[in-house]
Amino acid sequence: MQMSLLIDAGKCTGCVQCELACSLENEGIFNPAKSRIRIFTFHYEGRFVPYTCTQCAEAWCMQACPVDAIAYDAATGAKVILEAACVGCKVCTIACPFGTVNYNSDTGKVIKCDLCGGDPECAKACPTEAITYVDADQTGYERMRAWAVKTDAGSTAIA
């Protein structure tokens, strides 16, 4: 079964535990500036929004890469940077419509979420389940259930 990160911004408190966990896994140090997942704070609106790569099926970053340095991991569905092959041309950072591929000037390579090989650290670190790792074909399940329970038939069920 393929899995997917599911983000529910309404549960996020902006604590950046995910950014810390991501940087520890990928850089070996605590460094939110190098995290592949980012929390955006919208102060006036009172909202915190975690955002990272959605692992597009036909990934523009992968198609744009001139040196085949972005590979498809069939086990996880992740598009993974092959560091040895990456030449740091940054074309993928332009191709990505969502901005989730970024250049790391310390290494001269690009970085993006690779789902930690199928065990994403951000989801494990999140204290509020704002970030979960679920069945990729059923990412709408909980939201459907939440609406289902509001129907007449579901109204007696325990939410």
Added chain:
Amino acid sequence: MSWTGNILRVNLTKGTCKAETLNNDWAQDYLGQRGLATKYLVEEVDAKVDALAPENKMIMATGPLTGTMASTGGRYSVITKSPLTNCVACSNSGGFIGAEIKNAGWDMIIFEGKSKKPVYLYLVNDKAELLPADDIWGTTVWHTDEWLHKQHQDPMLRIAAVGRSAEAGCLYAAIVNDMHRAAGRSGVGTVMASKNLKAIAVRGTKGIGNIKDPARFMAAVNAGKKVLADNAVTSQGLPTYGTQVLMNVINEMGALPANNMQDVQFEGAQNVSGEAMHEPRKSDGKPNLTTNAGCFGCTIACGRISTIDKGHFSVENKPEYWGNSGGLEYEAAWALGPDTGVDDIDALTYANFLCNEDGFDPISFGSTLAAAMELFGMGVITTKETNGMELKFGSADALVWAVEKMTTGEGFGKDLGLGSKRLCEKYGHPELSMTVKGQEFPAYDPRGIQGMGLAYATSNRGACHLRGYTVASEVLGIPEKTDPLVTEGKAGLVKAFQDATAAVDSSGLCLFTTFAWSLEDIAPQVDAACEGDWSAERLAEAGERIWNMERDFNLRAGLTGADDTLPKRLLKDAAKTGPAKGRVNDLDKMLPEYYEQRGWSNDGVPTPATRQRLGLA
């Protein structure tokens, strides 16, 4: 390690920024943040210095766990000599800038001297510059925050700034970071403004990688996070209601000071409680509280993000206040509400927004206003001083008027900026000032919670709940329940809380973890991260050393044991209602035993043997 080993020394007189190596021997004795920065202060600054003179220094310090994944590991403290109390000032804040300073590669920043012209510190990793602040001097914290982000075209800058109140000389001005977190107490912002330092803007991208034993550290961090997640206070009470969970609880036990501490219960408490913040309002169906929020790395997330009712008189035609910002925490809600007799939650939230926007301590402000209201009731302060405003207890109009005067320190705002002690002295009634060592009380009446009386009287920064929070034991039963109306055993309790708190405040962690954690939960995290063997016992001993060091500074500054007291009202006027009815605070039954347990003389001076034992000789 876990310390970066680097100190940034900013000399504002000369306009220089220089890197120094951290004194590792001191770090082993004083850990970091509160303890370590106080060590630097007492070594470098004469305790008798005028707090607002260039000779005073101001230190922004992180702890060894600041910036790590340890839950709540994002704290920093500001250490200086206080213009409000003439004691050591040490104000702790969360938000994100503490971790940003650490990520930029610095354990602490020492500011010394005084700039000729307004400046701000722009710090990106190793690059530190003092830049002109002429365009932001005279503007609010919120404006300064926006201006600096635009000026540097960097949305990821973290900002700490002082507002107009600090520039106007308010003696309890705060340093506000990340828009609504604050090093709030004792006038640390006043000191910053006195140096013509408007703000610091920081970006750190280096990260923190020098953990002593990373695998063991993450095991300890995860164990600690689980304890917080399994504890009802830290996993439910605080995220849901914030510290405001206490408003109704403290009122019911007759320990909610009201009307400048004339009363111990407040009829309108429910209207300004954590529960009330969840109630949908009539106008737009939305509650005051939008969401809870976490500071850097915090898995508790007690922070309040709130809105004011757009139709409320305080914000009519002021759309700039219609959005979300930091909402009411318990101490602020109490000072702005019950202590002034106001139970209008929108007026309180507006006042709280302005405290953040222009950087002043809501506890000291609310308490000072309460004293002014009592003086107004007595006819000592009249409409002549207030330009016609009826400064009456319970008046939301008066609260809103006063907080607006405070922002710029104009008119009666100048008087309010003096703080309760100086204001009451000015009007000839020093007995009406509800302060210890010149600092205003927070939200627990020591007639109803006896241990807090001793904690207030002996606090090294004047009246304060965050130096020895015996409320945890006396009200919440943490770590074990003690009777709030009994004095027996409270001396030892206060000492234990004071020492443990000094250690937590020196680690980079938040004190609120101790609703669930003891030093036994914290020690493994510190030990796995830092050089040296850090046990719970060693942390408590470091805390005791820090406490005595702070005490010594205050004694050298001219304070004596006679200053370890409470206002007469709390010692002589009995509680009128509630479970503590008929009680005063029995400080005299606790203080001598406290001195004895501290290893101090009868007049409150650490004995040579005590100094020797703690390595302070």
